[in-house]
Amino acid sequence: MDNARKTPEITLPLHLGGGKVAVPEQGLADAMEAHLLYYFAVFGESLPPDGLWEQILSEVEKPLLKVALRAVGGNRIKAAKLLGINRNTLRQKCLNRQIDPNNF
Secondary structure: OOOOOOOOEEEOOHHHOOOEEEOOOOOHHHHHHHHHHHHHHHOOOOOOOOOHHHHHHHHHHHHHHHHHHHHOOOOHHHHHHHHOOOHHHHHHHHHHOOOOHHHO
8 A cells, every 4th residue: 555645736727838736735935934944054054145135036026927927818907907016017027027928
């Protein structure tokens, strides 16, 4: 008998790319904290390089923007509404993160 624990998965809707994705075992905040603790631990007794705020924002914001745009088929007005930001703010964030909204 196999006692290995299976990671639960969900099937993504086609507009999100289809396929399967593992269901996270913890919330986003807990996962982020665990990852940040790991990131800091990599540097041992030293600290990570300066500019951590922008690096973390970039790594979280870019996939959030991409998934939101994908979810609404690239419609910028709908994506901005979904994210709770102004359409021009979305446009600027996409430019800053090198995301082409026309690719969704």
